Every structure is written in structure tokens, then in C-alpha cells.
Amino acid sequence: MDLLNDRGLPATGIRADTRPQLHTAPWLVPVSREPIRDGAVLVTDGRISAVGTATELLGDLRRNGTEFGEHAWEGVLMPGHVNAHSHLQYTCMADVGQGVYAGFEDWSRAFQVVYEEPHDWGASAADGLAIALAAGTTAISDIVTDTEAFEVLKHGQMHGIAYWELMSWLTDEWMSRGRSETIARLGTAPHDFLGLSPHAPYSLDTEVIRDLSTLSEELGVRRHMHLAESAWEAEYTLSGTGQLADQWRNWGYSEFAVLRAGGTQRRPVAYAESIGALGPDCHIAHGIYADAEDRAILRRTHTAVALCPRSNAVIGLDEAPVAAYLREGNRIAVGTDSLSSTPSLDLMGDVAALYALARAQGYAETDLHARLLHAATLGGAVAMGMETGDHRIGSLDVGALADFAVLDTLAPTAHDVVAALVEAGDGHNLATIISGDIRWQRTI
Template identity: 30%
Template sequence: MLVPRGALVIEGAYVATLDPARREFVGHVVVSGNKIVAVGPGSSGLSEGAQVIDGSGCLVTPGFVNTHQHLYQWVTRGLAVDATLFEWLRTLYPVWSRITEESVYVAAKGALAQLALTGCTTAADHHYVFPRGGGDLLAAEITAAAEVGLRFHPTRGSMDRGQKDGGLPPDSVVEDRDEILAATSAAIDRWHDPSPGSMLQLAVAPCSPFSVSGELMRESAVLARRKGVRLHTHLAETTDETAWCLETHGCTPLEYAASLGWTGSDVWFAHGIHFDDAEIKQLGATGTGVAHCPSSNARLGAGIARTADLRAAGAPVGLGVDGAASNEAGSLVEEVRNALLLARARNGPQSLTVRDTLEMATLGGAQLLGRLDEIGSLEPGKLADLAVWNLNTLQHAGIPDPIAALVLSTPPPLDLLLVNGRPVVEHNTLVTLNHQSLAREVAKTQATLL
């Protein structure tokens, strides 16, 4: 094998490829530049001119893909801790109405750093709060993502139904529909990079049926498809939402969304808890995806999504940590474990396997974001986004199945996280930013905001 000098070789690790054959073996992964160039059992036989990492006792997985997050919430954690969703929103919206470009920048760095430390290489964010005079909030989080070093899929969110229109958000954080559509179109033109290996891609994301008008939902779908980007929103998160849709629109949230053009392989919904059998079948038939956020759903008492049924129907399912104000941990590896445990609590031990949940964190997320041909598995030609988990610990030693050790035990140390072939985490430490100074920035920003 001809490998350029300076290639990185991981040797002797247990490799979970997530390739079409779902191969697993003790072997090697070879990275050159931003691409994986070789994956296989046994030794690569390479040493001269290469950086060789001893992966003995480690597990190599594809980098995790976070499909739903609200980065700005990292500086509003620990509030309304015993509230329902609507109570929680009424408490938090007045605080969020004061966010600025600086606070969003600090919050995004904190949330993205935590995602990196928990195995995430690609992160989608849903930003929908744009207070008047707050500055360029989308640019703030894009800058933060570049500094942390993650592949980033921000979505330009929006709300046009404030309290005066019967919505939940304060009127100070809602925007005019034409203003939203113009700003969204401009953001796509400015930031979206559809080229191979892109580190930055945008999507269009009105917030939710109860904070967005039907006209904005419909026109947003038209805009996204004209621009060739994807669509994202919250849907079917709580029984309150279902009751509101039935009372206001005479239909369920999914029926409402579908009537506005919001189904298809370019659409993914956050949460998707309260779908009935027919709706799950419809999601599978249309290829509409769901970002499953188990920790946030449990924290707010919203319910348990039917992930096994969704997957069986053919609907793509990925994982999301959701906003840090409803999931203070912000840990993607913990979502893998919680997705498994909650599915089994609902439907028994055969409902999901440990490998099913690993697949949701990798391939499932890649599918939701339209990046299956580039990320989500360890295969030659794919982007070098991968995690090396150290299982040489008291908590993991003696568990014979490395996948079970990762999913069922406590989160293992992260020896290495590569994004686009570049180290972001080494020896369980973020190498792109100073962790201690970032923590001080976060605490100061939260104190000021509150």
C-alpha cells in the first residue's frame, strides 16, 4: 500500500467500521490528510514515515453525529429543573431574549467543546432566537465551531408567532415573516458550502408549530428546496403540542406539517415522540427523519420516542443532545446509552441492541444530515472523522464486547478524536481550546445574562 509520509496509523485497536457488512475486528485504520485510506484486520505493516498510534485495548468508532442541539443554551443551564416543556419555555424565553453575539459565541464554544469530549465530530444546531440588537448570532456560533474544530451544520431557525399572536415566545424575539425569509436566504448564500468534505452546511429550521405560522412553515420549505438545503423543526414532542394542534388546526402535528410540505428525505424532526402507528408508517414511506433526544425528553417528562418502530418502518433516526437548558450534560456518548435504556424500558430488552444505538449515533445521524457518502462509517475514501475510546480502565476492563463496554458502561476516556483528519481531542483533553479558561468564560457569561 502506498501511503504518503505523515499518514496516521492506528494499530491493534478493536475497529467497529459500521460499513455495509458491519465488519468488526482487531486491526488498523490509516488516515492520510482528511481521508481514511485503509481499514482492515491485523497490522497495516506501515511504520516508516507514518505516525503510529498503539490502539491496544481501545475501540475505534466513526465520529458521532449530533443531529439536534441549541448551543446558545449552554449559558442558561440549571433553570426550571422541575418544569414541563411549556412551563420551562415560559421561564427561559425572557432570559433568552437577552442573548447577544458574545454570549452565543461563549455558549457555543462550551457546548461544542463538550460534544467533542464525548465523541462528536459533526454537530447540527437549531438556533431560532434572534433578539433585536443581539448582533450576528449565526456568525458567532459558526466562528465558535471553527475554533473548536467540529464539522458544523447550523440551521437558521425562526419564530413569527409571539405572545400577541397566541404563541409562547416574547414578542421581542419574534421576527417578521419576510424578514425571516430574507435573512435565511442571505445566510445560506453566505455560509452554506455544498462541496465534498464541507465543514459547514446550513439548513432551514422554523422553530415549532406553536411558535411559527403556517405561512412561514410553507414558505420556508419552498425556500429550502429552491436553495438545495435541508429542513428541520421540532415536532410531536409533547401531548400538549398534540392537543394544541388538534384544537387549533384540527389535525395532529404530523398531519399539519405534511400539509405544509414538511415530509420527505430532506426533512428531519426533533423529538418525534408522539406519533401513532399510521404516522410512523408515513415517516418510513417518505424517508422523513427523526432526531431522538432521550435525555432531554426524560428531563422534561415529554415521553419516550418509538425509535425501534421508526427504524423498523424505514424512517432514519439519529441522536441529539438537545439544548443544554434541558440536558445539562450535553454529552453525546451518554445519549447512546440513554437511547438504549429508554427504548428497553418502553418495549423490552429486544427492542434495540447496543449496535443499533451505535448505528443511530453514526450512520443514522449522517443520513439525517445528508452526509452518508462522507461520514458515519470507517471506510476507505470517507472523511477522517473518528473516535478512539480507551477501554483499558477499571470501568471497562473485563467486558468482552467492546461495543457493550462503550454503550452500557460509564463513558470511557477519549484517547483521540479526529475531525477531517485533525486532532480535536487527545488523551481526553481538548487540544483546540483551553478548557479551564473556557469554563471561566461560561460562568462569567451566565452570571451576566441572569
């Protein structure tokens, strides 16, 4: 059955069966612990109330005389995918994502032409959410540029954070009206989980980026920033030169402090740190052009990075230093980016791409499969600050929200199951459950 309504949004409503629900599968992969053969999770009031083998949990329920519903899945039951970087509103721009580009600036020009055409951003974002849900995604870090798309997570009852994107603000204009407008925008938003997204180090004035860190603290919201995505960012922040700097001057932003001063003599990550843009309440997207010093800064500031390998490949960017991030212990998560730069919104396609990159870059450790599966689930939760507390997601543990996916990948041993999940790529989701509700199920 397909639980999507005629607008492409997940079907909503009151749960028909309020009894505890037992979900069993040949393999249960909690991520926070070793896989469980013939495993089960018990869901009570939208949260996981027990985890173990099916035999154990069934025995406990029957001994206690508990009335319960049962769902026997044929596949691997794992935490729902946590997409740590996406722009759902650009789903209608999938044609851009089918192109071949020579780099970020080349793709950006093609993107801008289509972006400026009329679009129903709300409907496009809803379509993207439906696609992600069908792929096994249960939480999204969604960057929103246009107001019409701001409520998509709320209407779709999807966990995650809607980050209001800010760009093209000069300091004087920001202080006179931009700040108050942003506070009003977030203050009236109906979704519980909100954030701020200073777009990138080159698209906002220095003091605006600095003030957004202050504002996020005042409002108690998180931040998410594109960083080290373009090869031209370093020239921009070091010396105020290069194609990116020329582009923003041509757009009328020569008064940005970095451009006026002829750069900061700092690379993008160091520049971001110097103005307070990094920290444990923030995660960045891409992190491609990050050297050893940059990666050390990200570790020191406890800033996670959402890696988007398939989007990078479409745009024509270099490979992110995946093996180095893993060896050095950086916090990593996984993102798809939008359909304007990626072939699908199935996060497992990016997980498989990261596996191939890590091996090609020389990462030979046996923990690779487990670490990448962690990145796609609990790693994304950490990036959004949702690994603890009432809104805990990313693992199948008692007390966490009952968010999980069922994949059609089976293997004989626990290690083989995790390896199969990581290497399989996209297109393997059988069902998606959010807060205990079956929100999507593959039609047979």
C-alpha cells in the same frame, strides 16, 4: 494534552505531519461492518485510505516502503459521534437544565426568563462545541437562534450543519421582509454547511412553513424541525386549542392560520406532511408524541427523527416510542439537545438512555446494541445527508472523512464490545480526531 485554545475552541492550524497516519487499537468498530480485533485505519490527506487489521495494514505499508506516522490507542476506535440535534448557544443556560419540570410549557417558561437576560451567545456556543469535542463528537446538527452563534461550527472546524432557526413569522411579514432577510443571512454565512430550521408547527404561520420548504429547495439546503415534542401540539394543530395555542395567542399571534381556522383536524406530523415540511432533505427532533400513523408518515416521507431521551426526561415529557421506531424501521438518529435541558453533551449518555428505554418498552431483539450505535453515528449522518459524497461521515470506510473517537471501553468479543459501548453511558472518550487531526486527547 488538551488541544483547546484560551477561547475554548479547538486548536487549529496546519497538520504538522503530512505523511499517512496509521491508527491502531485493540478493537476497531467501523459501524458499517463487523468489529475488527486489533484493527487499524490509515488516514491520508484527512480521509480514510485503508481499513483492516493492524498486521495487514502495517505489512502493506512496509512492503510498499511508505513513510507513515503511527498512533497506538488503548481502547475502542469508532466513528466520531454525530449529534443530530443540539443548540450549542444555550451552553451558558446549564442552570435551567438542572431544574425539574412538569412538562414542555413549564420548562419553556423557565427557559424564556433566562434566555431574555444578556448573553454572549458566540462564546457560549464555542464553549459548547469544546465540551462536545471532548466527549467524542465530530459532527453536529446545530440549531442557531442568534446571529452571534452562527459561525461556531466554522471557527471550531467541526463537521455538520448550522441550521438558522425561524419562528414567530406571520405570512405577510414573512413575504414582505422575512424571506429576503433569510436569504441574505444564509448568503453571507461563511460556513459550507447551512440549513433552515422552521422551529415547530405551532411557532410559524402555515404558509411560512410551506414556503420554507420551497426556499430550502431553491437554496439547496436541508431543514430540521422540532416536531411532536409537546403533548399540547396535537390540540394546537387539531383544533387550535390548549395551553400551547393560548400561549401563542397571548404573545400576539392569534392571526396564525391554524389558530384563526380553529385547527386543521390533523395531528402535528400529518399537518407537517400536508404543508410539505417533511421529506428526505429534512429531519425532525424528538418525535415523542408520534403514534403508529405518525411513524408511518415519517417512514413514507423518508424523514429521520433525532431522539433526545435525557432532554425529554429533564423537561418532564413522556418517553419517545423507541421500541416502535426500531421495530417499524424508522430512520433514527441521536441528539443531546442543549445544556439548558440535558445533563451533558456526551451523546453516549443518550445512547445508553435509549438502550434502557427500548428494553423497558419490550424490544428484545439481539440487534439492539448495533442499531443504537448506528443511530449515534451513521444514523446522524443520514439525517444530515452526509452519509455519501465528498463530506461522508458516520462510518470507518475507505473514502470517508477521517472522523473518529477512541473510547476506553474494552471487552472480549465483537458483540461484547458494541454492547459495552452502548451501555457504558457518558464520560469514556479518550481522544477525538476530525479529518485526521487529533483535536482533543485526555490528559493523563
